[in-house]
Amino acid sequence: MGSSEFYDHFISYQIKTGINDRIYGLYKRLLKAGLPSDSKVLEIGCGIGSLTSLLARKIKRGTITSLDISEKSIQYARTHVARTNIAFHIADIMEFQTDSTFSRILLFDVIEHIPEEQHVDLFSKISGLMNEDALLFINIPNPYHILFDQKHKPQALQEIDQPIFIHNLLNVLAKASLDIDLF
Numbered sequence: 169m170g171s172s173e174f175y176d177h178f179i180s181y182q183i184k185t186g187i188n189d190r191i192y193g194l195y196k197r198l199l200k201a202g203l204p205s206d207s208k209v210l211e212i213g214c215g216i217g218s219l220t221s222l223l224a225r226k227i228k229r230g231t232i233t234s235l236d237i238s239e240k241s242i243q244y245a246r247t248h249v250a251r252t253n254i255a256f257h258i259a260d261i262m263e264f265q266t267d268s269t270f271s272r273i274l275l276f277d278v279i280e281h282i283p284e285e286q287h288v289d290l291f292s293k294i295s296g297l298m299n300e301d302a303l304l305f306i307n308i309p310n311p312y313h314i315l316f317d318q319k320h321k322p323q324a325l326q327e328i329d330q331p332i333f334i335h336n337l338l339n340v341l342a343k344a345s346l347d348i349d350l351f
Contacts, residue, residue, distance in 0.1 A: 185218075186218060187218050187219075187221070187222065188218075191218050191219050191222070192222070194219060194276055194307055195219060195222040195223070197305075198223075198272075198274075198305060199226065201303065201305070201350070202303070203223075203226050203227070203272065204230070204271075205226055205227060205228045205229050205230060206227075206229040206230040207227055207230040207271045207272045208230050208231050208233075208268065208269070208270045208271045208272070208299070209223060209227060209230065209231070209232045209233065209270060209271070209272045209273075209274065210233050210234075210235070210270040210272070210273045210274065210297060211223070211232060211233070211234040211235065211274045211276075212235050212261050212273065212274065212275050212278055212294075213235070213236055213275070213276065213277070213278035213281075214234035214235060214236045214241070214242075214245060214256070215236055215238070215241050215245075216241050216244045216245050216248070217234065217241075217244070217245030217248060217249035217256070219274070219276065220232060220234050220245060220249050220254060220256075221248075221249045224249065224251050224253075224254060227253065228253075230253065230271075231253045231254070231255070232251075232253060232254045232255070233254075233255050233257065233266070233268070233270070234254065234255070234256050234257070235256075235257050235258075235259045235260075235261060235264055236256075236257075236258065236259075237258070237259070237260050238258070239258045242256045242257070242258045261290065261293060261294070262286070262289065262290065262293055266297070268297075269297055269298060269299040269302070270297055270298060270299060270302055271299055271301060271302050271303070272302065272303055272305065273294055273297060273298060273302060273303070273304045273305070274305050275294070275304065275305065275306045275307070276305070276306070276307040277307055277308070277309065279306065279308060279332055279337075280308055280309060280314065280328075280329055280330055280331070280332050281327070281328045281329060281330075282328070283328065283330075284330060284332075284336070287337075287340045288340055288343050288344065291340055291341055291343070291344035291346060292343070292344045294344070294346075295344040295345060295346055303349075304346065306337075308332045308337075311331030311332055311333050312331070314329055314330065314331040315331050317329070
């Protein structure tokens with residue numbers, strides 16, 4: 169996974185872009201797929217809480233647990249997205265400890281920043297955090313876009329930014345007893 173220092177410096181970009189069309193589009197897709205107001209949501213890689221603030225509009229009777237490895241991002245989110253049903257944690261998902269399970273787990277624009285050799289362990293960990301009716305939502309950028317940027321615009325990429333191809337993801341998910349219902 170990328171370093172917390174990198175993401176501590178990434179905050180200014182996140183503040184500048186705010187709730188952009190991509191984040192709002194992800195939120196709208198979540199609503200369409202089913203996001204009951206009593207959901208127990210785990211948001212992995214929440215950054216400064218842009219999506220979290222949208223989730224709080226819908227999750228009134230449930231809880232939102234949001235993680236990020238950047239201490240500065242979490243401090244910002246705690247200040248700007250404070251709600252009694254939201255808990256922000258400075259944590260790497262692989263080291264995150266909880267007795268809770270979740271009905272919705274969000275992994276938006278995160279796995280491309282975690283080395284692929286760690287993906288089996290990542291999804292095994294996530295699988296253990298899911299309750300029996302849980303849904304896992306994943307968003308990944310077009311892998312060909314990342315390949316293009318690696319060749320032509322490497323300065324546009326984050327510290328770790330690798331293409332994730334669906335056939336590889338399917339194999340990794342299967343190893344964690346997870347499958348894709350909708351792509």
